[in-house]
Each structure stands twice: as structure tokens, then as C-alpha cells.
Amino acid sequence: MQQTLSIIKPDAVGCQLVGAIFARFEQARLKIVATKMVQLSREQAQAFYAEHQGQPFYEGLVEFMTSGPVVVSVLQGNDAVSAQRELIGATDPAQARVGTLRYDFAESKSRNAVHGSDSLQSAQREIAFFFTPDEICA
Ligand code: IDP
Ligand code: MG
Numbered sequence: 001m002q003q004t005l006s007i008i009k010p011d012a013v014g015c016q017l018v019g020a021i022f023a024r025f026e027q028a029r030l031k032i033v034a035t036k037m038v039q040l041s042r043e044q045a046q047a048f049y050a051e052h053q054g055q056p057f058y059e060g061l062v063e064f065m066t067s068g069p070v071v072v073s074v075l076q077g078n079d080a081v082s083a084q085r086e087l088i089g090a091t092d093p094a095q096a097r098v099g100t101l102r103y104d105f106a107e108s109k110s111r112n113a114v115h116g117s118d119s120l121q122s123a124q125r126e127i128a129f130f131f132t133p134d135e136i137c138a
Helices: 010-014 018-027 042-048 058-065 080-088 101-105 120-130
Strands: 002-008 031-038 070-077 114-116
Touching (some): 002 018, 010 018, 010 058, 010 070, 018 070, 018 080, 070 080, 080 120, 101 114
Antiparallel strands (some): 002 070, 002 114
16 A cells, blocks of 8 residues: 555646546545645745756746645555556656546646656655645545
8 A cells, every 4th residue: 555645736626627536536546545725835836846946847837836726635545656647647748648637637748737746755755745644544
């Protein structure tokens, strides 16, 4: 059993896709064990994506992630980290496989609907970024 962090990004929340995306997590046997809606501050978005500081897309990413509320969740299941990444698909929806969330819901490489932790180590850091242990119903 693993846990991983998911963020439904402002584009998808704005298009009322939260329920559809939750259903896809559950269909993939990723159990939602914590969730909340958050309006990220600039400082939070910068810190969350600190690994991308200096990239040409970084400023736009911070702008986008603070442009409206996001839904952050902890997903639990077998191989949850890679299972969520496979479900989400490639960063650029033009490269994403049919049946992935980004194929179905992403607008562009920047406005791409969903974030998923990319490793067990990232998952632990990202879960702790948003949730205290008592908020997770594992
Ligand atoms: P990932 O979300 O698939 O793990 P990363 O490379 O970690 O992709 O990038 C984090 C986020 O930054 C992406 O999901 C996307 O929103 C944005 N991003 C990444 N690369 C680009 C780009 O080349 N142009 C615009 N936005 C980008
Ligand atoms: Mg990433």
C-alpha cells in the first residue's frame, strides 16, 4: 500500500470536473483518504514547485496554480504513486495516451488538469505539505 498526492488544478476545478476526476481515481482503485479545496497563495505555489525554479515556465505555473481554487487529495492503493501517474498521463496532453486524465481533460501542457507525485519521496513531501497526519483517514 502506498499513498500519493493529487491536485486537481484550477482549470479542471473551474470546468466542474472534480466529480469526474474523483470517479476516475476510484475506478482505478485509488482510494481518497483525505481531501480539501484550497486557494494557494503565491508563496505556497512557489514552495510546492520549488524544484522548477529557474525554468522558463515557472512564473506562469505559479500564476496558473494561484488563479483559482485547487482540490488536493491523498490517494491510497497498491503502487499508488505510479498508478496515479499512469492514470494522469503525459505532461503535454498532445502526448498523453487515450484514456488518461490529461488526454480527456487537459487544455495544454501548462493547463493540464491534474498533478500527481512523481516518486514515493515526492509523495511523502507533498502529502506533508498539505496534510497533517490526523487529517488522513488511512
Ligand atoms: P508533471 O506535472 O507531468 O510532473 P513537470 O515537468 O513536473 O510535469 O512540470 C510541472 C508542471 O509545470 C506541469 O504539470 C505543467 O503544469 C507545468 N509545465 C511543465 N513543463 C511545461 C512547459 O514546457 N510549458 C508550460 N508549462 C509546463
Ligand atoms: Mg512533476
